[in-house]
Amino acid sequence: MPDDSTGSTAAGRAAEADRRAVSDAADAATRPVHAPGEVLLEVKDLKKHFPLTQGIVLKRTVGHVRAVDGVNLRLRRGETVGLVGESGCGKSTVTKMLVALEKPTDGQILYKGDDVTKLSGRGLKQYRREVQIIFQDPYASLNPRMTVGDIVAEGWSVHADIAPKKGRLQRTQELMERVGLNPDFVNRYPHQFSGGQRQRIGIARALALQPEVIVCDEPVSALDVSVQAQVVNLLEDLQEDFGLSYLFIAHDLSVVRHISDRVAVMYLGSIVEEGTEDQVYGSPSHPYTQALLSSVPVHEPHLRGLKERIPLEGDVPSPANPPSGCRFRTRCWKAQDICAAEAPALVDRGQGHPSACHFAEARHVVPTE
Amino acid sequence: MSTASTSVPSSPARGAGAPLLEVDDLRVQFRTGSGLVNAVNGVSYTVSEGETVAILGESGSGKSVSAQAIMGILDSPPAEVTSGRIVFEGRDLLTLPEEEQRRVRGPGISMIFQDALSSLNPVYSVGFQIGEMFRAHRGTSRKEAKQHAVELMERVRIPAAKERVNDYPHQFSGGMRQRVMIAMALALDPRILIADEPTTALDVTVQAQVMDLLKDLQRDTGMGLILITHDLGVVNEVADNVAVMYAGRIVERGTVDEVFGNPAHPYTDGLMRSIPQVEVKGGRLQPIGGQPPNLAAIPSGCPFHPRCPKRRTGAEAAPGRDCVADVPPLRLVLPGREAACHYSEEVLDA
Numbered sequence: 249m250p251d252d253s254t255g256s257t258a259a260g261r262a263a264e265a266d267r268r269a270v271s272d273a274a275d276a277a278t279r280p281v282h283a284p285g286e287v288l289l290e291v292k293d294l295k296k297h298f299p300l301t302q303g304i305v306l307k308r309t310v311g312h313v314r315a316v317d318g319v320n321l322r323l324r325r326g327e328t329v330g331l332v333g334e335s336g337c338g339k340s341t342v343t344k345m346l347v348a349l350e351k352p353t354d355g356q357i358l359y360k361g362d363d364v365t366k367l368s369g370r371g372l373k374q375y376r377r378e379v380q381i382i383f384q385d386p387y388a389s390l391n392p393r394m395t396v397g398d399i400v401a402e403g404w405s406v407h408a409d410i411a412p413k414k415g416r417l418q419r420t421q422e423l424m425e426r427v428g429l430n431p432d433f434v435n436r437y438p439h440q441f442s443g444g445q446r447q448r449i450g451i452a453r454a455l456a457l458q459p460e461v462i463v464c465d466e467p468v469s470a471l472d473v474s475v476q477a478q479v480v481n482l483l484e485d486l487q488e489d490f491g492l493s494y495l496f497i498a499h500d501l502s503v504v505r506h507i508s509d510r511v512a513v514m515y516l517g518s519i520v521e522e523g524t525e526d527q528v529y530g531s532p533s534h535p536y537t538q539a540l541l542s543s544v545p546v547h548e549p550h551l552r553g554l555k556e557r558i559p560l561e562g563d564v565p566s567p568a569n570p571p572s573g574c575r576f577r578t579r580c581w582k583a584q585d586i587c588a589a590e591a592p593a594l595v596d597r598g599q600g601h602p603s604a605c606h607f608a609e610a611r612h613v614v615p616t617e
Numbered sequence: 618m619s620t621a622s623t624s625v626p627s628s629p630a631r632g633a634g635a636p637l638l639e640v641d642d643l644r645v646q647f648r649t650g651s652g653l654v655n656a657v658n659g660v661s662y663t664v665s666e667g668e669t670v671a672i673l674g675e676s677g678s679g680k681s682v683s684a685q686a687i688m689g690i691l692d693s694p695p696a697e698v699t700s701g702r703i704v705f706e707g708r709d710l711l712t713l714p715e716e717e718q719r720r721v722r723g724p725g726i727s728m729i730f731q732d733a734l735s736s737l738n739p740v741y742s743v744g745f746q747i748g749e750m751f752r753a754h755r756g757t758s759r760k761e762a763k764q765h766a767v768e769l770m771e772r773v774r775i776p777a778a779k780e781r782v783n784d785y786p787h788q789f790s791g792g793m794r795q796r797v798m799i800a801m802a803l804a805l806d807p808r809i810l811i812a813d814e815p816t817t818a819l820d821v822t823v824q825a826q827v828m829d830l831l832k833d834l835q836r837d838t839g840m841g842l843i844l845i846t847h848d849l850g851v852v853n854e855v856a857d858n859v860a861v862m863y864a865g866r867i868v869e870r871g872t873v874d875e876v877f878g879n880p881a882h883p884y885t886d887g888l889m890r891s892i893p894q895v896e897v898k899g900g901r902l903q904p905i906g907g908q909p910p911n912l913a914a915i916p917s918g919c920p921f922h923p924r925c926p927k928r929r930t931g932a933e934a935a936p937g938r939d940c941v942a943d944v945p946p947l948r949l950v951l952p953g954r955e956a957a958c959h960y961s962e963e964v965l966d967a
Contacts, residue, residue, distance in 0.1 A: 472675040473847055480904075502892065502894055506899055544821055545850030559825070559826065563823075
């Protein structure tokens with residue numbers, strides 16, 4: 249078991265100095281200078297339908313699983329957008345399309361104005377470099393037969409222009425130090441590291457290609473509580489130093505609130521509510537958001553009695569056969585005839601932020617001191 | 618090592634019944650290729666009727682292993698219960714012959730697990746699996762057992778139980794599978810239910826449903842509930858008392874209100890500070906530094922000392938209270954509160 253390499257004393261100071269060095273180097277490199285706050289990534293009416301087939305030899309399509317069905321998102325430079333939702337809501341499929349691992353059925357992904365779904369060759373290669381991903385499971389996402397150094401440096405074999413061959417070992421060690429790993433461990437294998445340290449390896453691998461955007465797919469859900477905070481803090485530091493933009497996908501609503509500037513709530517393939525962290529958590533106006541937030545257990549004893557639980561009946565409907573109109577109406581206590589007839593648009597209905605509910609009304613759900 | 622006080626302070630509001638289960642100085646070792654792993658190192662607690670005791674800890678803290686020892690489902694080898702007593706209904710389970718143990722535990726103590734799908738047999742219908750409890754322990758006929766299964770499925774609020782009794786596990790959602798597990802666990806009216814991370818694999822709205830169900834069932838039956846979890850929120854909302862585990866030891870315990878409201882151990886304090894809250898965005902998180910300990914090489918003295926901001930050693934330490942050299946016993950630090958820290962009083966004041 250390697251000892252604590254999160255860097256406290258001498259290593260910490262070295263990392264501090266190093267952080268500046270790496271960040272300066274990164275700034276001076278190919279990174280084009282953009283105005284702050286400009287929209288980097290925009291998703292327009294994104295859809296992904298997976299065919300349901302029957303038969304073994306002659307496959308017939310008998311239906312579609314509408315995993316993602318009309319998602320709109322916007323990510324600005326230097327911003328963190330949180331995407332929350334329960335399992336099966338389509339958030340992971342959104343991630344896969346964003347990193348071009350899955351082709352959308354319909355809709356656009358605009359990156360700096362270019363439609364990613366139409367990119368190929370050099371353009372796609374460039375996009376894949378600039379938009380990196382950190383995976384949930386630090387055990388499954390690292391090749392057990394590769395050393396940490398090889399894992400972090402692997403991207404450079406495709407994007408050779410980023411790191412000249414000569415200084416690669418040094419660059420790798422700088423990156424390791426930056427993410428709080430002991431650079432002497434460059435020749436170790438993933439199994440020699442703990443869960444939190446492996447997640448740091450994954451982060452270093454993403455950073456190696458000097459990305460603009462990092463898609464974080466449940467980056468801390470597999471980690472122990474005490475280690476989770478270390479990784480969250482690291483992500484925040486890196487964002488500040490490198491001007492990164494994060495799309496942060498998670499099911500832990502507390503972590504998402506902590507790290508995000510804006511939050512989008514997904515249910516059964518579409519976004520039901522969107523706004524700043526304060527708007528969505530402080531005055532949720534979609535019934536699903538309200539129910540979701542009211543289910544989060546609070547860990548402060550004095551807040552325990554102050555919360556009103558909104559129980560949700562039943563299960564999420566199948567995305568192969570979603571309800572007509574509003575997707576949430578089958579479980580909603582506000583549902584009326586119009587909800588079955590007409591799908592509510594994601595627009596501001598007077599509560600200050602967009603909500604996809606015909607009867608959107610802000611409600612205080614999360615207890616405050 | 619002295620055996621620490623074995624009584625969990627009982628909450629005045631709930632769960633003040635007589636102790637149903639008493640675990641005393643339990644120790645479990647694993648013999649592995651890389652040496653002896655000390656997973657549980659002297660854990661003691663009691664569970665009373667109608668009481669919910671939460672065992673809170675991170676992975677590798679020994680919380681699940683101690684529960685598996687109670688259930689007698691540890692694989693041995695490599696696991697071995699090296700000492701301790703597990704007293705249920707006045708009898709020490711560890712001294713009974715295996716057949717006798719099974720007769721006592723079968724109807725008396727049951728357990729539900731984190732991953733309901735892998736705990737259920739995929740090739741038998743859920744009704745058959747729930748009914749198995751009656752057939753095996755009570756010799757009930759198949760038909761009658763299925764009848765009982767339907768009743769139990771209704772009790773755990775599985776909709777359309779009559780129609781679904783012949784369905785297979787894969788036809789149920791995660792939350793419903795966990796309900797099937799709960800139905801199986803409750804079949805023989807156990808006095809103790811051990812729930813090992815029962816909601817960790819579930820979504821938050823489903824988690825709330827399942828925890829509500831467990832609380833309601835507990836109210837109806839008066840069973841004692843041992844809730845094993847790493848989720849401080851779940852502990853706060855469900856449990857009466859909590860025991861915080863670290864490196865195979867209980868480092869702090871008391872009522873949830875007191876332990877979470879005013880931690881007496883730096884580890885508990887660190888946990889409370891390191892998790893973000895849903896109520897406020899909050900400032901920077903204050904993580905606990907370092908990594909959880911390696912159980913094959915538990916640090917000397919207080920096992921938490923390498924990560925502890927309050928550790929004192931050498932000249933700074935009071936005699937016999939050197940965090941690096943002296944193991945802190947679990948001791949009374951306030952009425953009804955125990956903590957295994959040499960300097961709890963300072964943690965409490967902070």
